[in-house]
Amino acid sequence: xxxxxxxxxxxxxxxxxxxxxxxxxxxxxxxxxxxxxxxxxxxxxxxxxxxxxxxxxxxxxxxxxxxxxxxxxxxxxxxxxxxxxxxxxxxxxxxxxxxxxxxxxxxxxxxxxxxxxxxxxxxxxxxxxxxxxxxxxxxxxxxxxxxxxxxxxxxxxxxxxxxxxxxxxxxxxxxxxxxxxxxxxxxxxxxxxxxxxxxxxxxxxxxxxxx
Ligand SMILES: Nc1ncnc2c1ncn2[C@@H]1O[C@H](COP(=O)(O)OP(=O)(O)OP(=O)(O)O)[C@@H](O)[C@H]1O
Ligand SMILES: [Mg+2]
Numbered sequence: 001x002x003x004x005x006x007x008x009x010x011x012x013x014x015x016x017x018x019x020x021x022x023x024x025x026x027x028x029x030x031x032x033x034x035x036x037x038x039x040x041x042x043x044x045x046x047x048x049x050x051x052x053x054x055x056x057x058x059x060x061x062x063x064x065x066x067x068x069x070x071x072x073x074x075x076x077x078x079x080x081x082x083x084x085x086x087x088x089x090x091x092x093x094x095x096x097x098x099x100x101x102x103x104x105x106x107x108x109x110x111x112x113x114x115x116x117x118x119x120x121x122x123x124x125x126x127x128x129x130x131x132x133x134x135x136x137x138x139x140x141x142x143x144x145x146x147x148x149x150x151x152x153x154x155x156x157x158x159x160x161x162x163x164x165x166x167x168x169x170x171x172x173x174x175x176x177x178x179x180x181x182x183x184x185x186x187x188x189x190x191x192x193x194x195x196x197x198x199x200x201x202x203x204x205x206x207x208x209x210x211x
Contacts, residue, residue, distance in 0.1 A: 008055035034205030040188035079154030085141035091133035101152040157185035
């Protein structure tokens with residue numbers, strides 16, 4: 001599904017990831033581990049073309065992805081949950097926010113609303129549907145953002161700290177919902193429960209790149 005070879009990523013001219021191979025096969029849940037600042041978020045963003053490759057090659061769904069035009073069709077099929085839900089949610093209400101992706105995919109308004117409702121129910125946050133996104137707690141925001149990603153019916157999930165800020169119950173619900181999708185995923189996480197529950201393979205990033 002994803003094949004990155006010799007990936008080299010930089011932020012403002014400073015090397016963050018050097019000579020990294022990242023391969024995700026169907027059925028895999030690959031966890032990217034490493035200390036804060038190791039480049040986990042940078043790597044997830046590079047898979048969608050938000051951070052350009054300084055070197056290396058990237059193929060997604062069997063096709064080379066080099067320029068902006070190559071990445072545009074991935075925004076949807078590669079469902080990214082941002083580390084900060086504030087970067088994801090734009091509202092106005094949770095129901096409208098979650099329905100926005102399906103509407104963009106071309107679903108009729110009633111179908112998009114039904115998909116949003118079902119996704120919120122699956123994450124046990126149907127009660128938040130009418131709430132403005134800015135009036136949610138941090139954990140509620142993460143759940144709403146995840147609902148927005150899942151409502152797009154992605155083929156692969158890219159999850160940046162999906163259980164951050166969640167209580168044990170909400171975290172367990174999220175882990176169950178993610179497992180139930182059956183989707184391949186690349187997950188950045190520091191949460192041992194999340195790794196234990198979902199990881200089929202881990203990729204440890206060094207604190208500093210080797211080159
Ligand atoms: N938008 C940005 N502009 C410049 N530098 C950035 C930017 N985002 C991240 N960096 C830098 O790139 C490096 C990797 O950051 P990144 O956010 O990918 O780390 P991370 O592994 O996700 O960390 P955390 O576990 O804290 O989320 C850090 O040194 C960070 O300061
Ligand atoms: Mg991060």
